[in-house]
Amino acid sequence: MLSQIAFWGAVELGLVFAFVAIGVFLAFRVLDFPDLTVDGSFPLGAAVAAVLITVGINPWLAAAAAMVAGAAAGTVTAFLNVRFRILNLLASILTMIALFSVNLRVMGKPNVALINADTMLSPFFGLGLREVYVRPLFVGVLVVIAVIAVWRFLESDAGLAMRATGANPRMSRAQGIDTSWQVYLGLALSNALVALGGALFAQTNGFADVTSGVGTIVVGLAAVIIGETLFGARGILLALIGCVVGSILYRIAIQLALSTDALGLKASDLNLVTAVLVAVALVLPRLRRGASS
Amino acid sequence: MIDLSNIHVTFGKGTPLQKEALKGVNLTIEEGSFVTVIGSNGAGKSTLLGVLAGDVLANEGKVMIGSTDVTRKSTSARAGLVARVFQDPLAGSCGSLSIEENLALATRRGERRGLRSALGPRRREIFRERIAELNLGLENRMKDRMDLLSGGQRQAVSLVMATMAGSDVLLLDEHTAALDPGMAEFIMKLTQRVVSERKLTTLMVTHSMRQALDFGHRTIMLHGGEIILDVSGDSRKDLQVEDLIAMFRKMRGETLDDDALLIG
Numbered sequence: 001m002l003s004q005i006a007f008w009g010a011v012e013l014g015l016v017f018a019f020v021a022i023g024v025f026l027a028f029r030v031l032d033f034p035d036l037t038v039d040g041s042f043p044l045g046a047a048v049a050a051v052l053i054t055v056g057i058n059p060w061l062a063a064a065a066a067m068v069a070g071a072a073a074g075t076v077t078a079f080l081n082v083r084f085r086i087l088n089l090l091a092s093i094l095t096m097i098a099l100f101s102v103n104l105r106v107m108g109k110p111n112v113a114l115i116n117a118d119t120m121l122s123p124f125f126g127l128g129l130r131e132v133y134v135r136p137l138f139v140g141v142l143v144v145i146a147v148i149a150v151w152r153f154l155e156s157d158a159g160l161a162m163r164a165t166g167a168n169p170r171m172s173r174a175q176g177i178d179t180s181w182q183v184y185l186g187l188a189l190s191n192a193l194v195a196l197g198g199a200l201f202a203q204t205n206g207f208a209d210v211t212s213g214v215g216t217i218v219v220g221l222a223a224v225i226i227g228e229t230l231f232g233a234r235g236i237l238l239a240l241i242g243c244v245v246g247s248i249l250y251r252i253a254i255q256l257a258l259s260t261d262a263l264g265l266k267a268s269d270l271n272l273v274t275a276v277l278v279a280v281a282l283v284l285p286r287l288r289r290g291a292s293s
Numbered sequence: 294m295i296d297l298s299n300i301h302v303t304f305g306k307g308t309p310l311q312k313e314a315l316k317g318v319n320l321t322i323e324e325g326s327f328v329t330v331i332g333s334n335g336a337g338k339s340t341l342l343g344v345l346a347g348d349v350l351a352n353e354g355k356v357m358i359g360s361t362d363v364t365r366k367s368t369s370a371r372a373g374l375v376a377r378v379f380q381d382p383l384a385g386s387c388g389s390l391s392i393e394e395n396l397a398l399a400t401r402r403g404e405r406r407g408l409r410s411a412l413g414p415r416r417r418e419i420f421r422e423r424i425a426e427l428n429l430g431l432e433n434r435m436k437d438r439m440d441l442l443s444g445g446q447r448q449a450v451s452l453v454m455a456t457m458a459g460s461d462v463l464l465l466d467e468h469t470a471a472l473d474p475g476m477a478e479f480i481m482k483l484t485q486r487v488v489s490e491r492k493l494t495t496l497m498v499t500h501s502m503r504q505a506l507d508f509g510h511r512t513i514m515l516h517g518g519e520i521i522l523d524v525s526g527d528s529r530k531d532l533q534v535e536d537l538i539a540m541f542r543k544m545r546g547e548t549l550d551d552d553a554l555l556i557g
Contacts, residue, residue: 157397157406160390164398167387174346174385176372176403 014248019197021243024220032166040099043213045195050208070195074187119203223247300354314340329505332515373403376455385451388440399454445476465497
């Protein structure tokens with residue numbers, strides 16, 4: 001079984017990646033836009049936040065700046081797709097590849113350490129609660145705020161326009177919705193959330209690394225799919241909660257797989273385990289449907 | 294009011310597949326008038342509708358809706374002036390959204406969409422009332438996803454959606470073609486009621502000559518991208534489907550071999 005520290009560590013990481021899951025949900029499910037930009041915008045958020053914190057900027061401002069950077073990355077993908085009609089998947093791959101170089105430029109080196117630097121979490125460490133609980137609690141509160149904000153947005157007139165754009169673009173235009181603008185807005189929002197996840201990742205883990213983005217999209221998608229498998233399609237709020245729960249369960253599953261000696265897995269097997277988990281999550285609903293029919 | 298002057302539309306200009314879909318169409322439809330449009334496949338009916346809706350931009354000519362020049366305006370930019378019901382029942386609404394969410398979308402057609410909740414209690418009540426008027430029992434299924442509805446039910450809701458926000462023009466694109474005869478009749482009655490109640494300037498493209506003569510105030514026939522027949526008033530009242538076919542033959546001097554034109 002998992003140790004307490006390993007368990008709460010997994011929960012914390014799951015909560016950090018819940019931002020990624022919500023972002024992926026916005027792009028893939030709401031806008032129907034398979035956006036791989038996240039593999040670049042996650043480390044971008046981490047890099048921007050880490051660099052700004054090391055030069056003494058307030059960590060909250062640094063996180064806000066990371067979100068702006070993420071939104072800009074999403075806007076580039078949207079621009080390539082909307083303005084030049086580059087296939088959505090390809091447009092996002094181009095941005096993702098470009099971001100690898102951008103991230104190196106931002107940091108000036110492959111990784112930045114945040115040891116002894118003040119982060120968003122620092123003020124909460126001295127309040128008597130053990131650090132191992134403070135971290136997931138802090139990130140968890142931010143996740144709750146994000147879930148409520150995104151939920152209220154998607155149930156507003158403006159959010160409904162975005163959902164309609166993904167579901168039926170032709171009808172949306174006939175209803176006066178500028179679908180191009182919706183793609184810009186949606187991808188900016190999605191990647192801002194992902195970059196915020198990156199900024200929190202850097203601050204909870206104490207470093208930003210240019211390679212930390214690899215596979216972000218798969219992890220986000222895994223969380224979305226696990227959430228859907230658990231909660232089904234029953235409204236926006238449950239879908240968003242599903243993203244969060246899915247992200248936490250995914251991390252616990254990974255942690256279990258890696259810490260079970262009988263399986264003989266090493267940390268380097270992470271990507272293989274991830275791919276297998278996502279494949280299982282994709283196949284399970286189908287098997288269940290097959291069994292019931 | 295609709296005013297089309299000298300509309301030319303050519304698809305694939307400069308390619309071997311170049312096709313002149315509309316050749317200098319002039320058409321004025323007065324405020325509150327209901328016009329039916331017939332014509333064989335490829336006559337230019339859909340292009341005409343597209344020019345009005347904004348899906349097709351004219352290569353030449355001027356499109357006025359009310360007092361607004363919409364010639365170069367995109368579909369979404371002119372949506373506040375134009376309400377529309379598509380031929381495909383799946384096209385006019387979002388299947389993955391609920392009935393009430395679809396109505397909420399339609400309520401803000403052509404207007405700014407803010408961060409206000411799309412489904413407040415007042416809106417819900419209005420939506421329920423409007424759907425109850427259909428007498429289809431859908432008012433008890435407001436939270437059901439749109440894709441759980443039959444084609445006819447979806448078309449009925451689409452018609453309600455078309456009248457949720459004010460508009461100058463209602464465009465009906467063979468909106469009963471995909472329905473069974475009973476449902477088609479229901480939708481036509483509903484159309485009739487909605488158009489006369491709201492005094493909408495309406496353009497209805499139809500596949501059926503019967504429908505074209507039974508509804509509205511005026512009928513135009515398109516052929517080869519031109520208006521070849523335009524009847525209204527008494528001369529239209531006496532017109533029979535057979536007359537239309539005869540007229541069509543006379544005017545074009547061609548034999549009629551298009552089955553689609555004879556149905557109905």
